[in-house]
Amino acid sequence: MPRRPEDLIRGAIEVGTIQSMYERLLQVIDHPLSSASDVGRVIAEDPGLTARLLRLVNSPIYGFPSRIDTVTQAISIVGMSQLRDLAIGTSFMRLFSNVPSHLVDMDSFWRHSIACGLAARQLAAHRREANVERFFVAGLLHDIGRPIIFLKAPLEAASALLEASRSRQPLYTVEQKLLGFHHGAVGAALLERWRLPGMLVEATACHHAPRIATRFPAETAIVHLADVFANALALGSSGEHLIPSFEPTAWDLVEFPPSGLAGLLKQVEVQFVHAVNAIMGQEH
């Protein structure tokens, strides 16, 4: 029986080649004088990642007027931190693509994550945040703890699923009861170990209770709302069968006009198809 979230992530993921790319990306990130070509060079070493990123930035989600052919060009147009975050987010997805689980459909899991990422990105764009891609990545990774629970504690995960379905409670409250913590804590422990930005860590840890976020309350509130929207739109599922309970204070913090909600959801649905094709499509 696991005692702490950290017990679950120990030796959780087989990383291999991705790790070296990831380590070098982080190195580039940590250097404020790194340039577009530095980041481009690292990404270009992974043809699969390069193809995914170019598909993504050329998709109607971005709507750049002309075709973007190279990663360096993509960086100068989408922004360096932005593209770097996208690279890390989609690389992370690849790490989990082969989680062997009969409990969760990983394809459906990532669809939910992409929908949440798109909703978060839209909310951030409305607030004219400098790096909206980081919100996309935050949405993409917010439930990352769940496949780890499925992988490392399958018995507890199965009981949690059954209990949640029987008692009509949200899965994360049942996780909390059975394990003493829920998938948010597990995901946050993982992202922290991988030295990802603090905003991603806190948004993942607190996305079911944004009021307890201390460093990034507005960012966490955005991910919280995006998660509610993604569940409501039923675009994919992370194993949750109920729409998570919604915190009204988060809505106040994000300051999104209720009149814009229908338009935002519509846009997420349209972008969803393009994003799924770009990120999860076969590599040529």
Next chain:
Amino acid sequence: MTIPLGELDRATADAAAEAARAMNRWLLDALDHVASVGIVQPGHDIESGRDDLLAQAGAALTRICPISGSAFFLLDPDATDFPLAWCDPADRRDEFVAEIDAQIANGVFAWALQTNHPVLVPAATTGGTSLLHALATRNGPMGLYLGTIADRSPYIPDGCQKLISIVLTSCATNLRSEELRAELKRINKGLEAAIEQRTTELRQARDAAFRAAQVKSEFLANMSHEIRTPMNAVLGTAAMLMDTELAADQRALAETIERSGRDLLAIINDILDFSKLEAGKLRVESIPFELAPTVTAVVDLLTAKAEAKGIRLRAKIADGTPREVLGDPGRLRQVLTNLIDNAIKFTHEGFVMVHVAPEPGPPDVHPVTFTIRDSGIGMTPEQLARIFEKFTQADTSTTRKYGGTGLGLTICRQLTELMGGAISASSEPGNGSAFTVLVPFKAPAEPAAPAEPQVPAPTRLTGRVLLAEDYPANQKIARWMLERLGLEVVIAPDGKEVLAALATDARFDLILMDCQMPEMDGYDATRAVRASEAAWHQIPIIAMTAAALASDRDRCFASGMNDYISKPVQQEELARVLARWLPAA
């Protein structure tokens, strides 16, 4: 040559440390440039303030990255256009406009406007690179920055790109606050103008209301004055009538006329006083006088009236009451008369008591209370609460039963307050009422002139009197009164006639001068007489006026008159005043 492995490691470490130091220097330098952006001199106008902000941002960007030219295109909300607002160098203006037009055409402009980070694209019109960055706040885009870079693939590190965003975001925020500041200024100005206009309107309305009230009071004063003149004739004629041989019933009728006339005159006097009080024209005098004789005179005057109703009227002056005080004896007499008269009016059997007593006060002040107690009908607490309000009697049926203007107590209160005192009342229905007047008299600096001895009025005088009076009825009455005193009378209807009469017949001993006359009034006539070189220019002139104020008396003396008698003229009073200037028969 072989280099030991340790040496090599040290060289690598040194190089890394040097690189880190260089990076640190660059960062601190860049942050310095960024920190200086957005400081605007206060007191500038919006245009120059805006150019200031743009120039600061442009200069900072040139220092932190390899930009050779900067241009700002600001949104014109009316034209939905982005005209060039500022550029450096200024002579490359056309080049910047051409480049931005090309970036608008290929869609990069629109893209950059929506994004919040630097967008680097190949320049459309040169071989270099264009850096586009939105100038936006949370409220939306305000414009776009264009930076030209000579290099086709420039080295602009991530940290530098973030600083560019910080500089331009802060520039946008500052522009926005400048806009808001200008807007606030404009609104404030509008508000000030609105307040100014509203204040003027209110002041005008207040002045108009004040003037209207004053006009009303003046009208009342004039009307009362106008009424007094014929009243004078009515009373005088009644007196003349009673002086003739009359049957008993005829005499009773004439007495009714006389009594009713006096009541009417009292009412008019009330209204006159009240309107003067309202207009703020009533002043109190401060002259030394003796207290006891003043009170006694009022009581004596009303004793007959009380006795006629079978009521005892008594006055008691307590030990220690100051003999002499400084104050307005006329106004005190008026207040006491009013209160005692009222007490008699509302008492059907029993008594009316006047009690005068000293009160403790600071040195030089002699507070005295005058208490008028009666055994009359009394008042309920509700009635008591309202009696000092104007036009109010205990109730409207009182007016019908007892008559009066309802102004008496209001006048008493205002006169008392004018003298610096206070008036109060206590009462119970069926148990009588008590009114207390407290007046803080001053201690007189010098002894008072003894109260005027009530010498009996002489009955016969000798001399020739020139009577200046325009109103025919009053001419008749005055002539009748003067002739009864044994005087010879010549009448002049106005000031000019006075001078004409004197010029043709110099044998007059005295002029009795009405103050208000047509053509030339009494004041002007008096001045003309005194200015004359004729022997008669020193002739005694006695004023007759309906105006009762001290200031009116002063005006008479100032114009050169010798004495004064108030209208309506009473026979006894006339005899007493004339006796000072004419020999007895």
